[in-house]
Each structure stands twice: as structure tokens, then as C-alpha cells.
Amino acid sequence: MRHKLIQWVGIALTLAYAALVVWLYAAAPQSIAEVRTQASVAAGTYEVDRARFDAGRELFLREQYAAARAEWERADPARRDARTQFYVAYSFYRQGWGRVYSDDALFRQGLEAADRALALSADAPLSVEDTELKIHSAAELRAELEHGLERTADDFNPLKVFRERK
């Protein structure tokens, strides 16, 4: 009886440990802190650091975009929060926007962040209620970023300089 119990315990322990090993290689966390983050994501207990998010928003409103993104990166290290990713995409948009031309590299990064935000809010369309923003939905922000990356005859329109940043 005791031997049967040892066998069952051995099987359970081995399977659990093997699953942990496979998960570590699949998730590839780069530090112990990241292991903790990935584990909380897997367990469904992951939460964004509100204080850091708000600090990032303050910096965003003061047009300190790179610093804002650094705060949001710390607030959402696993990049699992759709709202934070929306703000990251927005910061790339505002930083990359220009009256004459837009910065394609920043817009591309913004597009990636907008895609992440959309993927994370697959169940319902993401809408952010923030009076300081002119674009409120992730889909609209994505379209704006995509439009900025396109090469069209409209790019040579001199009246383009009068358009407004959103």
C-alpha cells in the first residue's frame, strides 16, 4: 500500500516538475522578477501597478514620452494589460507625429503596441475614457498609425501642415 502511494506521489511530482521545466523554457523569463511576473500571469493573479501607471500618464501629459513608456513598462512588465498597451501605442503616435512627416520607426512600434492592445481585448472593443486624449478606441488608434505609415499622393499636399495632432 505504501509502495503504491510512493509511486503515485512520484508520478505526480515528476509530472508537475516536468511541466515547470517546460514552462520555464517556453516562457523564458530573464530574471527572478520575471519568473514571478510570468507565474502570476499563468496563475491569473497578474495586476498592473496602478501607481506606476499613473506616474507614466503624468509624464505622458507633460510630453515626456520615453520616460512615460519606461514607467508603463514597469507597471505592466508582462505587457498583458490592454489599457496600458493602448497608452504605450498612443505615446509612440504623439512622439512620432510631425506636421511635415511622421517618424516611421516610432509609428511602427506604436502599431505593434496597438496590435497588442487589440489582441488583449479580443472579447470586447477597447475604449479608453480619458478627456486628455482625442482617440479613445484602440482600433481607431491603430488605423491612425497605419495611415501614418502609408505612402500616398496625399503626403505631398502642402495643406497637410495645417492638420492637427490627435
Added chain:
Amino acid sequence: MNDNRATNRALLRHVLLPTLFLTAALLGGVRVEASSRAILFVAPPLVALVLALMLLSLFACARLVEFGRWLSAGNGAVENVSHALTLLALFFASAQAFNSVLPEAGLPRWMFSAFFLWTLWQNQFSSFDVRRLLRSLAALFGTAFVVKHMLLASLYAPGGGWLNRLAGAALEGVTLGTLEGPAYANSTGYISFFTLALYACGLFLLPASPAAETLEDDGRAAELARALRLLPARERLRIVEELGEETAKEGRD
């Protein structure tokens, strides 16, 4: 007393050995980047899996592991499942042990892979006993460890290790491009050492067959008789006489 022994052996086979091998499998692919100190998990390359398969085949040839007994119709279903998991853990630990000592890139990786393949392939056709096999394995892994974590690590070191400076002076004007590889922190070598130590520890504790541990194993006598038949008649007679004397002595006591 016997009950304790049987329980401890069951714990070894079903709990301790898989844990040791899985820990070796986990640590075998761990690297620490020199500049950022980030932990990297390197999955075993295909060549490491092939090498591990060849090594298990060698274990079978040397009867270090008797697979037929570990997975036997005579065992219970749960026992067979547990044994299969232990053997699977042994396979992945072997693959990761190779992964841990194989150079990461370039010419040294190809050379060492070829060297390992050739050595293991040659050994498939030679007669082995367990002790010789373990000694040969220790030499194989030890050499690879020294080359990767001491010689090549010094060559790849960001600041330029002693070997890098030496090679630079000796081969001035000649590119070392084929010897280039990623630079890892010194802790990678310590992790690799720990992995190999765990793997060796697991192999040391691994019984050839679970049945060989059971006191009431009828097959053991038959197996011993089979082994005795291989001896010359004179030596066989001597063993029988000595055992007879011992049995008579035990009877008198």
C-alpha cells in the same frame, strides 16, 4: 529493517531519481549573459538529442540500465508509468548535459559535436563494463567542460580573457571569426558544473534494474547462474565449493 530498505529504494526510484534528472534537465540549458546578467534558457539542439539517444543505447549495451526490466509486463501499470517517467527524465538530463558542455556556436560547436558523435558511435561496437563506461563518460564530459567553460569562455570574454590575448598575439592579422560565440557570465560555468554533478549523482544512484533491488527476486539466481556459465569450468567449481563451505558453516551456526 527490510521494509525500511524497500521503502527507501522505492523513494529513490520513484521520487529522488526523476527529481535529480529533471533538475539536471532544467539547469543544463541555463546561461547567464555577460553584459545584462539576464538568464537565458537554451533548449537542447537536435544534436544533443541524438547524442543522448546514443548514450542511452550505450547504457543498455553496458547493462547500466536494463530497459527491459524497468519497463516490464511483470511490473504493475503504475510502476511502469513511474519508471517510464524516470527513464524519460534520464534521457532529457543526458541531452541537457550535452547541451551544457557543447560550445554555443561556430567551428568549436561543429568540432565537438562531431567528436562526441564519433566517440559514442565507436563505443556502440566495443565491449563495455559499467565501470569503464562511467570512467569514459567522466573523461568525455570533463574534457568538454574544461574546453567550453574555461578555454572558450576566456576566448569569448567581453574584456578579452587571457586566451583571447594569447590568441591575438599568436595569430596577429588572422581572423578569429570562426571561433566567435556569445559571451556568458562566469556563473554559467558554475551552473554547468552543478548540472554535471547532479547528472553524475543520478547515474551513480540509478540501479541497473528495479528488480535487482528486490530481495525476493527469483530471477536473480537464474541470472547469476547464467553469468557463472560464462566462466571456465575450474573457476566455476571453485565458486561452488566456496559457496558450499559457506552454506555448511551457516548451517552449523
